[in-house]
Amino acid sequence: MSPMSNLAHHHTAYHPRWYRRRMSVWWWLKDRAYMKFVVRELTSVFVAYFAVLFLWQIRAVTQGPDAYAQFMGRLKTPLFLTANIVAFLFVLYHTITWFNLTPTAMVVRVRGKRVPDTIVAGSNYVAWLIVSVIVAWIFTRGI
Amino acid sequence: MPPTIALDVIRYRPEQDAEPAFQTYEVPFRDDWVVLDALNYIKDRLDGSLSFRWSCRMGVCGSCGMMVNGKPKLTCAAFLSDYLPGPVRVEPLNYFPIMRDLIVDITDFMRKLTKVKPWIIRDQVWPLEEGEYRQTPEQLDTYKQFSQCINCMLCYAACPIVGLEPEFVGPAAIALAQRYNLDSRDEAAGERLKILSDHAGIWGCTFVGECTQVCPKHVDPAGAIQQFKLTAALDALKSFLVPWGTR
Ligand code: SF4
Ligand code: FES
Numbered sequence: 001m002s003p004m005s006n007l008a009h010h011h012t013a014y015h016p017r018w019y020r021r022r023m024s025v026w027w028w029l030k031d032r033a034y035m036k037f038v039v040r041e042l043t044s045v046f047v048a049y050f051a052v053l054f055l056w057q058i059r060a061v062t063q064g065p066d067a068y069a070q071f072m073g074r075l076k077t078p079l080f081l082t083a084n085i086v087a088f089l090f091v092l093y094h095t096i097t098w099f100n101l102t103p104t105a106m107v108v109r110v111r112g113k114r115v116p117d118t119i120v121a122g123s124n125y126v127a128w129l130i131v132s133v134i135v136a137w138i139f140t141r142g143i
Numbered sequence: 144m145p146p147t148i149a150l151d152v153i154r155y156r157p158e159q160d161a162e163p164a165f166q167t168y169e170v171p172f173r174d175d176w177v178v179l180d181a182l183n184y185i186k187d188r189l190d191g192s193l194s195f196r197w198s199c200r201m202g203v204c205g206s207c208g209m210m211v212n213g214k215p216k217l218t219c220a221a222f223l224s225d226y227l228p229g230p231v232r233v234e235p236l237n238y239f240p241i242m243r244d245l246i247v248d249i250t251d252f253m254r255k256l257t258k259v260k261p262w263i264i265r266d267q268v269w270p271l272e273e274g275e276y277r278q279t280p281e282q283l284d285t286y287k288q289f290s291q292c293i294n295c296m297l298c299y300a301a302c303p304i305v306g307l308e309p310e311f312v313g314p315a316a317i318a319l320a321q322r323y324n325l326d327s328r329d330e331a332a333g334e335r336l337k338i339l340s341d342h343a344g345i346w347g348c349t350f351v352g353e354c355t356q357v358c359p360k361h362v363d364p365a366g367a368i369q370q371f372k373l374t375a376a377l378d379a380l381k382s383f384l385v386p387w388g389t390r
Contacts, residue, residue, distance in 0.1 A: 016157060016242060017157040017158075018157070018240035018241060018242055018248055019155055019157070019162060019163055019240065019241040020240045020241075021163075021237075021238075021241070023238075023303075023306045023307060027303055027306070028303070030213075031213070033351075033352075033353050033356065034303060034351065034353070037349075037350075037351045037352070037353075041349070101350065101352070101369075104352070104355070104363070104365055104366040104369055105366070105369030105370060105372070105373055106369075106370070106373065107366075107370060112281040112284075114284075
């Protein structure tokens with residue numbers, strides 16, 4: 001008996017035979033939208049990278065001026081320069097994509113009316129700018 | 144000779160096929176035809192055994208959802224002219240078990256819908272003499288968008304989490320839960336939060352966002368889920384900071 005007739009034997013109106021498709025591990029490569037999502041998720045690795053770098057920097061500060069100078073010297077090596085530029089670009093992508101998603105997660109209402117998406121998303125950029133200006137001011141003050 | 148267009152359609156006849164396979168049909172091309180018209184042409188003129196669901200052919204009933212060239216679409220709203228020169232690939236909705244040809248089993252979806260208690264729940268129901276529960280246009284506005292769902296399941300077919308995590312309640316059901324949570328007449332937001340505060344519920348969502356992109360009714364299920372998450376997080380924070388203050 002061929003496998004086909006075998007199947008025929010098993011399928012009746014009261015014994016339906018559903019077909020369940022399997023999901024490939026490469027599902028995220030098959031669709032541009034999925035790929036964009038996966039890239040957005042992966043960028044968090046670079047956010048973590050900067051956090052670790054920052055902790056390392058704090059440790060260098062606590063170990064005195066020599067250790068700090070050595071740390072800063074290391075940052076100027078081509079290896080760290082390229083790594084930091086690449087990481088920065090990914091963090092930028094991370095920040096912008098998440099900023100643009102905030103209006104979806106947050107419905108802000110002023111006097112019963114929904115605040116337009118561009119204003120909700122835009123306020124993130126304004127806050128970003130203000131913080132950047134303050135940080136820049138703190139750093140350039142000493143110079 | 145009138146112009147034609149090819150349709151590659153998934154066939155699965157459980158009594159004879161081990162697995163689904165494409166079959167190609169050549170149908171007349173007409174400017175005003177949608178994919179559903181082409182399928183009906185096949186059914187009427189070429190192959191009466193092709194099975195698919197449809198009813199209203201005007202984007203209201205939500206029964207004609209299929210994958211068209213890999214994207215979930217209402218086939219009654221997907222114009223052939225957008226897929227020139229063809230062939231147009233027509234498949235059953237992603238992530239659902241296939242029953243026959245383009246028909247999928249939706250039992251699981253129905254179960255998930257009822258799981259979130261999508262009806263108005265009140266602690267105390269007013270007696271009829273007291274009249275109806277009034278609502279201002281502003282109160283209606285807070286949830287109206289989420290009430291436009293036609294249960295077409297396109298959002299499920301767009302969501303990889305639905306495919307990876309079979310227990311995930313999914314976009315439409317959570318949007319529906321949020322629709323009742325935001326309804327000024329309802330008092331069961333806490334109850335629904337308990338049902339949905341886990342990995343089969345809101346926390347299963349990783350915000351891929353495709354559900355909102357494919358929704359033919361602009362329900363924005365992704366928005367509903369993130370807003371639900373925000374309320375859940377604030378709620379948890381509140382009960383952590385003022386444990387005596389919550390209920
Ligand atoms: S939310 Fe939109 S895509 Fe999902 S079932 Fe409802 S109408 Fe269809
Ligand atoms: S046939 Fe009713 S929505 Fe397409």
